[in-house]
Amino acid sequence: MPAEATAAPLLETRSLTKEFRGFRAVSEVSLRVAEGTIHALVGPNGAGKTTLFNLLTGFLAPSSGQILFGGDDITGKQPEQIAHLGIARSFQITSLFDQMSLVDHLELALASPTGMGYRFWRSNAQLRRFRDRAMELLDEVGLGDRAGQAAGSLAYGQKRALELALALALDPRLLLLDEPTAGMGLEDVDRTIALVKKVAAGRTVVFVDHNMHVVGSLADTVTVLQSGQVLAEGTYEQVRNDERVITAYLGQAGDAHV
Numbered sequence: 735m736p737a738e739a740t741a742a743p744l745l746e747t748r749s750l751t752k753e754f755r756g757f758r759a760v761s762e763v764s765l766r767v768a769e770g771t772i773h774a775l776v777g778p779n780g781a782g783k784t785t786l787f788n789l790l791t792g793f794l795a796p797s798s799g800q801i802l803f804g805g806d807d808i809t810g811k812q813p814e815q816i817a818h819l820g821i822a823r824s825f826q827i828t829s830l831f832d833q834m835s836l837v838d839h840l841e842l843a844l845a846s847p848t849g850m851g852y853r854f855w856r857s858n859a860q861l862r863r864f865r866d867r868a869m870e871l872l873d874e875v876g877l878g879d880r881a882g883q884a885a886g887s888l889a890y891g892q893k894r895a896l897e898l899a900l901a902l903a904l905d906p907r908l909l910l911l912d913e914p915t916a917g918m919g920l921e922d923v924d925r926t927i928a929l930v931k932k933v934a935a936g937r938t939v940v941f942v943d944h945n946m947h948v949v950g951s952l953a954d955t956v957t958v959l960q961s962g963q964v965l966a967e968g969t970y971e972q973v974r975n976d977e978r979v980i981t982a983y984l985g986q987a988g989d990a991h992v
């Protein structure tokens with residue numbers, strides 16, 4: 735971990751709160767994510783993990799509290815602005831075009847100033863400039879040999895890898911992964927753990943996952959949320975042995991094997 739990581743976190747939330755008609759989905763959450771680390775957010779269904787991700791990416795505006803990124807206050811900024819500042823999110827729900835090739839997906843993502851959306855159509859000549867980088871990204875996620883295939887022909891785990899490559903096209907300082915192993919079989923889960931470790935090198939990652947094997951394999955720091963609040967935080971070993979976590983979360987969640 736770089737020395738400055740302990741001094742100034744790359745991402746910080748201060749008493750971040752989101753209310754939906756008086757119901758606090760995220761309540762006074764103060765997080766510190768050190769640069770160069772992998773940070774897991776866990777908690778039972780309804781704990782507030784998705785809402786927190788939506789706050790971090792600007793898809794929701796907080797009711798109160800602050801979000802700082804690289805020391806700058808980014809509270810209330812729009813999703814495009816936040817993406818442009820270097821926060822990319824890889825979605826759980828697929829947003830791929832079935833008929834479009836893998837390399838075309840990457841080229842279009844690279845051609846967009848935010849790396850998101852496909853609003854800025856370019857000529858073929860211009861798009862070709864992005865081909866080398868597109869191929870590098872596909873290689874990075876293990877899809878280089880499928881570059882010309884249509885996205886629709888990929889298996890589920892490969893689609894998730896393509897989504898990851900699209901998030902990396904933004905060259906983010908902070909990568910948010912929304913349940914990277916959701917719906918995967920054991921083999922894909924282990925492949926995804928290895929892939930996330932690889933792409934996390936030199937980057938900062940915050941991820942949500944229900945699979946404790948994934949959390950234990952990847953996370954430097956784990957934050958446990960319950961009812962919108964931080965219940966515990968520490969290394970995986972620390973939180974898995976925390977009585978409050980065992981009682982309040984792991985004891986209840988049938989899918990959490992520790």
Ligand SMILES: Nc1ncnc2c1ncn2[C@@H]1O[C@H](COP(=O)(O)OP(=O)(O)OP(=O)(O)O)[C@@H](O)[C@H]1O
Nearest residue numbers: 754757758759777778779780781782783784785786
């Ligand atoms: N737009 C909304 N309006 C009202 N309530 C909401 C809204 N979005 C989320 N909630 C509520 O906020 C709480 C937290 O939801 P959230 O989806 O953030 O939890 P989660 O930890 O991501 O759960 P899961 O693990 O099931 O994805 C839940 O009780 C949910 O019903």
